[in-house]
Amino acid sequence: MEELIKILEDVRDDIDFETADNLIDSKILTSFDIIQLISTLDDEYDISIPASEIIPENFNNAKAIYALVKKLGG
Amino acid sequence: MKKVILTLIAALLVTAAAVGFKNVYSCEMPIRNRGINDAIKTGDLDVLFIGSSTFRANVDMPMMDKEYDGRVYDISYGGNQLVATSIQYDEIKRRSDHRYGLMVFELGPMMLTQEVALSDSRVIWDLSFEGKRELWESMYDAGNTDFPMMYEYFITSGMDDLITFPVTEPFYGTRYYKGAKTDETPSPGQDVLEREEFDISDKTLVEAQAEAVVNIIRKCREDGQEFLFLESPCYYRLQEDPTFKKYREEYIKLLDENSAPYILASDVDFDSKNAEFFEDMNHMSAKGRREYTAKLIGALKNR
Amino acid sequence: MSLISLPFFIFMCCFLAAYYLAGEKNQWKVLLIGNAFFYAWSNPVYIIFISISIVSTWYLMRNPVKKNFMLTIVINLGLLIAFKYSVNFGIRDLIAPLGISFYTFMTLGYAHDCYDKKIKPCESLPEYALFISYFPQLTQGPIGTYQEMHDQLVTYHRYDRQNIKEGGYRILIGVFKKLVIAGRVGFYIDTVYSNPKGYGGLTLIVATLFYLVQMYADFSGYMDIVCGISKMLGINLKENFRRPYLSKSIPEYWRRWHISLNEWFMNHLYMPSVTSGWNRKLSRLLGKIFTKAKKGTLRLIFPTMLVWTVTGIWHGAKSSYLGWGIYFAFVMLVSFCTQSYVKKLNAKIHWNPDNIFIKIFQVIRTLVILSFGEMIYRSESFSDMVAIFKGVFTDTRISGSEIAAAMVPFGNGNQAAASILILAVLVIAQAVIEIAKEKDEKAFTGHRYIYAFAMLTVIVLFQVAGGSNFMYQAF
Numbered sequence: 033m034e035e036l037i038k039i040l041e042d043v044r045d046d047i048d049f050e051t052a053d054n055l056i057d058s059k060i061l062t063s064f065d066i067i068q069l070i071s072t073l074d075d076e077y078d079i080s081i082p083a084s085e086i087i088p089e090n091f092n093n094a095k096a097i098y099a100l101v102k103k104l105g106g
Numbered sequence: 107m108k109k110v111i112l113t114l115i116a117a118l119l120v121t122a123a124a125v126g127f128k129n130v131y132s133c134e135m136p137i138r139n140r141g142i143n144d145a146i147k148t149g150d151l152d153v154l155f156i157g158s159s160t161f162r163a164n165v166d167m168p169m170m171d172k173e174y175d176g177r178v179y180d181i182s183y184g185g186n187q188l189v190a191t192s193i194q195y196d197e198i199k200r201r202s203d204h205r206y207g208l209m210v211f212e213l214g215p216m217m218l219t220q221e222v223a224l225s226d227s228r229v230i231w232d233l234s235f236e237g238k239r240e241l242w243e244s245m246y247d248a249g250n251t252d253f254p255m256m257y258e259y260f261i262t263s264g265m266d267d268l269i270t271f272p273v274t275e276p277f278y279g280t281r282y283y284k285g286a287k288t289d290e291t292p293s294p295g296q297d298v299l300e301r302e303e304f305d306i307s308d309k310t311l312v313e314a315q316a317e318a319v320v321n322i323i324r325k326c327r328e329d330g331q332e333f334l335f336l337e338s339p340c341y342y343r344l345q346e347d348p349t350f351k352k353y354r355e356e357y358i359k360l361l362d363e364n365s366a367p368y369i370l371a372s373d374v375d376f377d378s379k380n381a382e383f384f385e386d387m388n389h390m391s392a393k394g395r396r397e398y399t400a401k402l403i404g405a406l407k408n409r
Numbered sequence: 410m411s412l413i414s415l416p417f418f419i420f421m422c423c424f425l426a427a428y429y430l431a432g433e434k435n436q437w438k439v440l441l442i443g444n445a446f447f448y449a450w451s452n453p454v455y456i457i458f459i460s461i462s463i464v465s466t467w468y469l470m471r472n473p474v475k476k477n478f479m480l481t482i483v484i485n486l487g488l489l490i491a492f493k494y495s496v497n498f499g500i501r502d503l504i505a506p507l508g509i510s511f512y513t514f515m516t517l518g519y520a521h522d523c524y525d526k527k528i529k530p531c532e533s534l535p536e537y538a539l540f541i542s543y544f545p546q547l548t549q550g551p552i553g554t555y556q557e558m559h560d561q562l563v564t565y566h567r568y569d570r571q572n573i574k575e576g577g578y579r580i581l582i583g584v585f586k587k588l589v590i591a592g593r594v595g596f597y598i599d600t601v602y603s604n605p606k607g608y609g610g611l612t613l614i615v616a617t618l619f620y621l622v623q624m625y626a627d628f629s630g631y632m633d634i635v636c637g638i639s640k641m642l643g644i645n646l647k648e649n650f651r652r653p654y655l656s657k658s659i660p661e662y663w664r665r666w667h668i669s670l671n672e673w674f675m676n677h678l679y680m681p682s683v684t685s686g687w688n689r690k691l692s693r694l695l696g697k698i699f700t701k702a703k704k705g706t707l708r709l710i711f712p713t714m715l716v717w718t719v720t721g722i723w724h725g726a727k728s729s730y731l732g733w734g735i736y737f738a739f740v741m742l743v744s745f746c747t748q749s750y751v752k753k754l755n756a757k758i759h760w761n762p763d764n765i766f767i768k769i770f771q772v773i774r775t776l777v778i779l780s781f782g783e784m785i786y787r788s789e790s791f792s793d794m795v796a797i798f799k800g801v802f803t804d805t806r807i808s809g810s811e812i813a814a815a816m817v818p819f820g821n822g823n824q825a826a827a828s829i830l831i832l833a834v835l836v837i838a839q840a841v842i843e844i845a846k847e848k849d850e851k852a853f854t855g856h857r858y859i860y861a862f863a864m865l866t867v868i869v870l871f872q873v874a875g876g877s878n879f880m881y882q883a884f
Contacts, residue, residue, distance in 0.1 A: 072705025117865035
């Protein structure tokens, strides 16, 4: 989880990912951030996030992202 | 809804007032160093030039000033429109009680090929409302008008100048003297002038412009106004262009038919091949302007 | 019909009456008829092509399987490419159907979302047709999504005077931007860019900056008109611009400029290509060469090149549009390849992003990068483009004569001072308003009647619709 937080902060160092929520719904993360994030997650964890999983529920906070990564085998 | 209608009415009233004011009083605005109003204010004149930017660039007014004790002026933004020149003549005669020893009109061969139009909105600015209407009618009669053009002519042209007048007038006033440019314009060099492209091969005679020439001559005669037509030298490349030569012949023929006096470029000992004298095909550099004016003064005295 | 024209004004008056007099059940049908009428007026024969797109897409995507999705893409993209890039295939003078770039993208967006099961396919053909043909957004966008538009379009909208007034005010703002600001700089830009070799570096820079002004005033003004018209119908369109010239970086710019287009590309091209299989393979290959590359960066390389190149050619068949696209592809690539280095550097020099001077620097830097892109975009040929860059980099001087020369393209010789003053006032006013709104969206929303009065007066007295009829000619 700590590793994930570090990866997230690498993309946006102005967000406190430990506490932040509604990253997608409140448009805190831009679509470009999301693309960068997905790209990085794919590389770091050697997973492949399919289009159907790119939904707000999976990216609204660090916990959700972590769960998604684990689900895909990372 | 009431507020909306009030807003619309207020806007309508203000714009109508602004347009009305501009159309009636633009000719009276205190403009320095150029324009019909300033020319009239200068009083009786020995020589009054009425022409296009060619006259603005190629006649050195300080030199003329000295020669004629200040009794000179240059009205120089009729653009390339003989029709406009004719109307400017009417304006001066209508608004001025002064005497004009000699009026010098421009013998510009390509002016005969210009569509009746307005090539410089300063012409409208200078005219009284009657003059504005007269010029519009000649454009309308020539069939070159449409609604957007009329809108621009009567409503938007000159608005920028009207609004910014107190700020821009002092600035503009320094760039002119008695209607002509005072810039120390350099020549771009022989290479540039030799390579400058121009293609006038598709030009045709525009009747209205030729008629304007005849009108000017007739009106001068009726008013007992001494006049002549002056051909300002252009860079030799333009001078030798076959189309240019053709319309030059037309113009001269027209003047001969009406027994009008003229001074040709060739009547003045001016070197049209010297690139240092020119800024482009028609307009002279400061050096050329002074060189030419010295010779011109001689030609005028000996006419 | 042009949106700023007498025929359209008459159309709107009649249409609004019919729209609000129609009952609850019929209002959206009146709108559909209005859409058809609007389209037929401009392009009677071409109504065939938009109809083909509408019917085929609706029919195919009712069953959103891969085969149907592929077929939908082929039909719509095929038509778009055939019409828009016919010149490149040697066919001249083929007029493209009205709005084809925009409705095709709306169509493909809908199809993709159906295929990805993000939305349920529309069950009613007339309702789907309503969405694609909605006339305010047909000519220049914004590119609406089915999710945003459908419900609004079919819901009944009761007549509300507020909508008419707000819509009217928004239209007024748009007309002001287009006719007073954008029209004013047009002549200068056209004059300089049609003969860049004849002008010095300073003039070229001024013309390019004016082009930034013109593009924004023209496009966002048009969007204001379109949103205003739609508002009058009670339908809210998404904003396409959000003070783009206050962007502090190029990636931010793409979130503020032509927002609907860039969001479309993000959702339907960028995201899918980043997550696609071929991209995975390609970036693996790259990873073998650039072993030190930061995680995630290599994945972005091909998608970025792809998306921005396509964005470029979406604008049209000219090579300058392609060049523009490629330029920004590189800018974007450099931007995130150097992200981590820049972060480390910023930490070292105690870069404070909240410092006002830093912010100003970032805005100016963005504008500079934009300007180079627009020089590519606007230049009329490759050699012109070279001449412009050469002029800007080697021939820029600040001197009295250069400044005088820069005034010449205003069109009345040296009499440009008045135009410059008015333009400066307008641009500064626009900038002040935008900066204020950046801090608080509600800035300048009071006193609307006074602003309306001012705008009306200025539009009537100072508009420059399509370049002056009386531009000074140097003869």
